[in-house]
Amino acid sequence: MNNAHQIQTSVDPVIFTVFDMKLHILLVKRNIEPYKDCWALPGGLVDEKLDQDLHSAALRKLKEKTNVTTHYLEQVETLGSASRDPRGWSVTVVYFALVTVPEENLSAAHGASEVRWEEVGKNGVAVPLAFDHEKLVKAAVERLRAKVSYTTVAAGLLAEPFTFLDLQNIHEIILNRKVEKKSLMRRYESSELLTEVNETRKEGRMRPAKLYRLKDRETVHYFVRTMEGPR
Amino acid sequence: MNNAHQIQTSVDPVIFTVFDMKLHILLVKRNIEPYKDCWALPGGLVDEKLDQDLHSAALRKLKEKTNVTTHYLEQVETLGSASRDPRGWSVTVVYFALVTVPEENLSAAHGASEVRWEEVGKNGVAVPLAFDHEKLVKAAVERLRAKVSYTTVAAGLLAEPFTFLDLQNIHEIILNRKVEKKSLMRRYESSELLTEVNETRKEGRMRPAKLYRLKDRETVHYFVRTMEGPR
DNA sequence: CATTTAAGAGTCAATGTGACACTATATTAA
DNA sequence: TTAATATAGTGTCACATTGACTCTTAAATG
Structure with missing residues (x-):
């Protein structure tokens, strides 16, 4: 022994x-x-x-x-x-x-x-990756996708300040699918994790988007339900 | 290195x-x-x-x-x-x-x-436990409780055949709280994991409960939503 | 000042839930 | 034969949250 x-x-x-x-x-x-x-x-x-x-x-x-x-x-x-x-x-x-x-x-x-x-x-x-690293990557990606679909971790990836569209894009990129704007907004509202800052515009002649920061970059909020994806 | x-x-x-x-x-x-x-x-x-x-x-x-x-x-x-x-x-x-x-x-x-x-x-x-084993136990119990609240793993603990009440008890014991009969029943019905067997009674003069077996002891079904607990 | 265009709020049917009332049924006692 | 009993199991409903969609808002441009 x-x-x-x-x-x-x-x-x-x-x-x-x-x-x-x-x-x-x-x-x-x-x-x-x-x-x-x-x-x-x-x-x-x-x-x-x-x-x-x-x-x-x-x-x-x-x-x-x-x-x-x-x-x-x-x-x-x-x-x-x-x-x-x-x-x-x-x-x-x-x-x-x-x-x-x-x-x-x-x-x-x-x-x-x-x-x-x-x-x-x-x-x-x-x-191709060395050792069993492809398997490790697969496990990590799965975990990331799962976490992003029921928490606010993804917000931590954004450079501040960011617009709500940035936030939506991050989620869509990681989950590799469309995410409903309103649905995501509701979740982040109830998380009370965002603070508004000032304003900006992204492209030419449209309504500018609000800018946000995270109140606390360490806190991760858990949504009450997992994002379900398209019906 | x-x-x-x-x-x-x-x-x-x-x-x-x-x-x-x-x-x-x-x-x-x-x-x-x-x-x-x-x-x-x-x-x-x-x-x-x-x-x-x-x-x-x-x-x-x-x-x-x-x-x-x-x-x-x-x-x-x-x-x-x-x-x-x-x-x-x-x-x-x-x-x-x-x-x-x-x-x-x-x-x-x-x-x-x-x-x-x-x-x-x-x-x-x-x-008291040796080393950091109390911490390990705590982590394992948390994981068990989480898993039991959104999967059918707990059913694997039962000796077959079992009644629905047995199933309910197992969940209540592990989660350390009351579980709604109907709610749990719905979940196990949609899991399609149970097969009926014959009949039995538990105590004296009441309606006997159906007996069940698991169709496949290896399969774990994930509920569409986590059990939320009392309102 | 009208137009443009995305931001973002409003609305609604669908789904699944916890809660609780109700019905079914084998056994036992009358 | 029938009524009582007590648990097994089903029906029902208000409520919360969702995805989908529509409608309103607002700055900038020409």
Whole structure:
């Protein structure tokens, strides 16, 4: 029972952002074997010295690859088996993080020769990923979609201030379907999470939209019911 | 990065059952340090040789402590930190399992000097637990309650055949509140998960209740809406 | 000042819910 | 044979929330 075991423990954050009206995740190109030159999640081994706990290990990985800060980091699931890494038994804890649209860009440091935002389509990303990372991404996307359909987490992705249309777009992009304007508005009204600011217009000669900020970027409101989708 | 690290990896199943109209979980008394003679979850280290993956590691732990089989095993969350075990960095993957009411009883083998079913009250169990196991139990109970309020998992706890009242009781015991008969009936009807069998009566001189079986013990039906509780 | 066009408020049928009243039925006692 | 009993199971309804749709509002432009 007291065998000094050799199970590798890592964290794999799936970092989401939205730009160009598409959902994206952050990938890094591996520069060591196994799966050298293959795209992978920006994860890595938990460091006994550096990391107090799993959550901060995930935050550290996040910081190493991007300059942006997260308003949301949630554990998704943990996969562990003898076969998922050719080097032997390994366990990885999958997280998903939401970051606002990146302006200054990525730091291709820390063992990653390349870093990039990859579009998430209907069936995950278009490139093959190392290890079982496609499965991890799938799980994270499912969780994100579920969460967005019954909470206000998606609002955290927006740069402030934002219009209601921005909010609606974020939901539609992540859920990959139309969302009823009025329905979403009602939900955010009852969440009491938005504060109005001033005004602006988006395109030429139309009525300007109100601008909002979040009262508290840390708070996530749960809708009384999940968004049901089209009838 | 390639430091041979020493993170201990374990699984901790929270095994639920219902008898005497109360929710219970299985605990074992530790017979080694640390926390010797303290009650704990029936978990243990993942064994690289024995276990193919985390799920089967949890099943193995379950089998070592009870003779019953599970119809439901679900991963809850993973906790890992430098401080949760005095011996150093450790990670544990928490599962929750549902088993039918135990008849032949527990095997107090495998490093546990004592095994027992402990009642789960409003605030978890009444005895202090080793490590952070109270937190793990709390997380598992929350997840169980959530799941029971929007799925048919609870039905898996019943020995077949069962009456509708049995089903209602199971829900009420786990959720720790009254559940509307008609509301629950509607949900199970639309789940199309029950098959009628014959008849029986429970107490003396009243109308006998129909007996049911589950069409498929593996299938879990998701209700269209969460049970909302009293108005 | 009329026109344009999206913002955003109003309205409504459909759905599912909790609550509670009501009916059905096997057993037992008269 | 029949009435009483007590739980099993069904009927009904007000209420809340939803998706869908329509209507009003308002700044900017020409």
